[in-house]
Every structure is written in structure tokens, then in C-alpha cells.
Amino acid sequence: MEVSIENLSKSYGFQKAVDDISFKVDTGEIVGFLGPNGAGKTTTMKIITCALAPQAGDVKVGGVSVQQNPEEVKRHIGYLPETNPLYKEMPVIDYLHFVAEIQGVPKAKIRERILEMVNVCGLKAEKHKKIGELSKGYQQRVGLAQAMIHDPEVLILDEPTSGLDPNQIVEIRELIKKIGREKTVLLSSHILAEVEATCDRIVIINKGQLVADNTANNLRKQAQDKEIVKVTIEDGTHEEIYQALRAIESVELVDVLPRNTMAFEIQSRAGMSSRRAIFRMCADKGWTLTEMTPVERKLEEVFRDLTVTGNTAGH
Amino acid sequence: MNKIWIITKRELRAFFDSLMAYVMIVLFLGFSGFFTWIFGSDVFLVGQASLQSFFGISYWTLFFFIPAITMGLLSEEQKSGTLELLVTKPVTDWQIIAGKFLAAFLLICITLALTIPYYITVAGIGKVDHSAVLMGYLGLLFMSASYISIGLFTSSVTNNQIVAFLAALFIGIFFHLIFGLVGGSSGGWFASLLGGLSLSTHYESMARGVIDSKDVVYFLSIILAGLLGTELILSRRHSSN
Secondary structure, X not given: OOEEEEEEEEEEOOEEXXXXXXXXXXXXXXXXXXXXXXXXXXXXXXXXXXXXXXXXXXXEEOOEEOXXXXXXXXXXXXXXXXXXXXXXXXXXXXXXXXXXXXXXXXXXXXXXXXXXXXXXXXXXXXXXXXXXXXXXXXXXXXXXXXXXXXXXOEEEEEOOOOOOOHHHXXXXXXXXXXXXXXXXXXXXXXXXXXXXXXXXXXXXXXXXXEEEEEOHHHHHHHHOOOOEEEEEXXXXXXXXXXXXXXXXXXXXXXXXXXXXXXXXXXXXXXXOOOHHHHHHHHHHHOOEEEEEEEOOOOHHHHHHHHHHHHHHHXX | OHHHHHHHHHHHHHHHHOOHHHHHHHHHHHHHHHHHHHOOOOHHHHOOXXXXXXXXXXXXXXXXXXXXXHHHHHHHHHHHOHHHHHOOOOOOHHHHHHHHHHHHHHHHHHHHHOOXXXXXXXXXXXXXXXXXXXXXXXXXXXXXXXXXXXXXXXXXXXXXXXXXXXXXXXHHHHHHHHHHHHHHHOOHHHHHHHHHHOHHHHHHHHHOOOOXXXXXXXXXXXXXXXXXXXXXXXXXXXXXX
């Protein structure tokens, strides 16, 4: 069941929270939803889950509009809000029972679903405790359990791993990946490594506008049209090597790395590669090439470029 | 209907889990019992086998207790954000409102049911006007439903329980007392209009054992107005927040 966001806009007063955003999430796909604080991620997710009405545009879940038939849409969505609101005075198992009932899980299957969620989310020892007595990480698990209790086609998760310890984060990521094979998952996160590890595709928004929609690899490539390699060359003097590197036709810039004097970072001209030339040069001069690694731009840098330049462009 | 009942069940459990229900029941039975049997114009002083004094005192105790029951129904859920999660489940605003209304109403029903021994005792003492007692209880139920509806409305307006409580009392006191006082103390069409809006007039006519369709329509209108107001506030929160 695919989710398509179509020209969605929403403003609070004069401030535009979401400004004409469109993207799609297909079945069997996990999409990471990124953006700085206040970019409009949560607002978009609230609109998808029918907690908020859009001002312009529409969201369709399995072809059904959230404005025309919210009841139908709600049946297929599992939602974990960022603030993870729970009835603190209720025991875990009673709460899950309540959510299962209200989601319309058939009576005969409720027990089975609760047990499965308790197992999957690791709540076995805590199931009879009151939610308010649990630690933040366990409450987060309860939040995940309630979102998945009716085995929804679409999962909308607003920062699902916040408050979890590293082991739990790995477990939950695996769980999300497993679910994402058959279901449609949209998750927001601040942790870029997490998004890279779990998501098939990344959507980045900034100030309510869509700035990128691509796979992590493509995003990196897009941002990096010039090849950068790090090389270490031995058996020659530093000055000689430096000059020889600069003499290569395709090399645009040679950066001396301070810590290891024999290491250089070489940026090639746009669309050109210098790796073969560097190797040949070393062979000709009798130097030894002990390291050559392509320098990949980190997703963090791509993210910064996309969201910070957007900021400065406005000034 | 099923969805309404699911919400009602949860609210009722919350009432009893938080001890709210027990405190309410004990205080209500204590107050009404004290004034019905022991103090003031009690059954023995009046010397009649009737529950008039009980209905008189319940009229006031429920007036104060009901806002305490309803104050958290929506305000707490808005404050903690659970309402936002609830509206993403396949339930309508009306089902949420009806479920919560029903939960508070059932709590009042349980409380009033526990006073049935009073009736049995009085019936043992002398000849009781059974229909008057029945009408009296019916009047209390109608009155309770009206104040629950008002309390639910004030609870939807704010995130603060205390504000919801005081606002419900403030709106309630007009129906409970002020309209009646003003309507009775001056003349003219406006005064008679206010007198007609007074809840006490309608309640008293019922407590005397007379049922008039006018009274029923009056109570039902207050209930409906409160629920409609609540729905209006909830749906506006959807589109603006």
C-alpha cells in the first residue's frame, strides 16, 4: 500500500510549516525522512496519519485520500508520534488490549497479537507494569508495540529509536527492516547513520520544502562530482612528490595532510579521474604507493550542504 | 457503538484505578447520608417517609462532584498528547466524546445505585410515593447528564484540569442558581426567559413526581448543546494545531 504526498501545504498563522511537498513511498520500501528541527517533518507525519487536516494538497494512502475517507486510511496506518504519548496509569498489557480493540483487531486474534508484540518488542518482563513506571526506552517499545499491534500496511514512525540503548537500537532497526520488506515505512530520525543503515531512500526537507529525494548513494554522488583520493607515497622527498602530483594533468588541487607528511589528498578536475595517472607516475619515478583510498563524502556533509545552504540563500 | 463502548470501558477503568471513583462514591454517600438521616431537615425531622431531603442534598453534592469527574476527561489527554494519538485510530470525534460522556454518566449511575438502600429503608418506615422517588432519581440523572455535558465541554477548551473544573462550575452555577434567582426576583419577559432556563425549576418539578415533556426537552437541549460544543472544539483543534 503506497503513500503519496501530493503538493501538501500547511501553515500555522503566517509561518509555513509545510510548503508544497510531494513525494511517494512505495510498498516494501523504507523511506527516511530528514530535516533540521522545525523543518516540517512532524507536521507532514501528522497529516498523513489524519491527526491534522492539510490546508492544500492531499495525501493518499493506498489511493484513499485522508480528507475524503480518514476512517479508511486510519485503519491501515500505525503511528508512533515523536512525543510517544501513552496512558501512564495503564498496565502495558491493558493498554495494548485497548489499542487492539480500537484498531478493530478481531476479538479472537487480540490475545495472539498482544503476545506477539510483547515478544517482538521485548516487553515480556514488563507487561504487567504500569506504563508510567517504565523507563523511557521501555516506553518507546510500548509506543512501537501499539503502532504495530494491528499489523498495519503503513507505518509512520517519528524518531522511533530515540531513548533506546545501543542494543535496542540495533534490534528495533532490524525489526523495522523486516517489516519494511512487505510494508510501507516512513521514519524520521536525526541520526543519519541510522537512516543510512535502515532506509532504501532518503527524503530531506528544509523550511517546509523538499530539498532532496534519492538513495543515500546517489545523494552522495550528486553532491560529489569531483573525485577525491587520499594517497600515501614513500621513497621520495616530500617536495618532489608534491610537485610531481601537481604536474599531473587531471589534478586540480593537492592538499598536504598535516599529520602524516607523506599523505596527500588529491582532488581531480570535474569528471576526471587521476588514480591511474598517480600510479603510473609512482612507477616511473620508482616511488612506492602505499595507500590510495577514495574519499567519500559523508551523508552528514550532504545533509549540511542541502539544509544550511538553503538557509543562507534566503538571506 | 462498539468503539464508543471501548472508550467508555477505558475511562471507567481509569476512574477506578485512580481511586477517583471511590473517593467520589464515599464522599457522595457520606454527604447525602448525613443530611438525609442525621442532620438538618432529615427524614426523622420531617416525619415523612419520603426522599425529598435526599434529592435536595444530592442536587448540590452532584453539582460540585460532576465537574471534578469531567475535568480531566479531555484536558489531560490534550496535555499529554494521547488525544492526538487517539484521533489517528479509526474512531470519530463523536465516538470519543460519546464514550467519555457515557463513562462519566455510568459512574454517576453506579453512585446513585448505591443509594437504593435509602429508598428501601424509607419504604420500610412508612408509605412511600414510589413514583415520586422514581421521578426524583430520573431528575438527578437528567441533571447529572447536563452537567457532565457542560464539564466535558470545558474540559475540551483547556489543557488545564483546574481551569476546566472552575469553568464548569462557573457555567453550571448560572443554570443551578443564578437564572432561577434572577427569574424569580423580577418581572418581564426577560426574567421569565431566565426562569425558564433555570435548571432548578425543571429539576424541582421532576423531584415532586411530575414529568413534563418540557423538562425532558430542556435537559436534552443542554446535553446536546454541550456535546456539540465539545465536537466543535475538537474538530477545530484538528485543523489548526
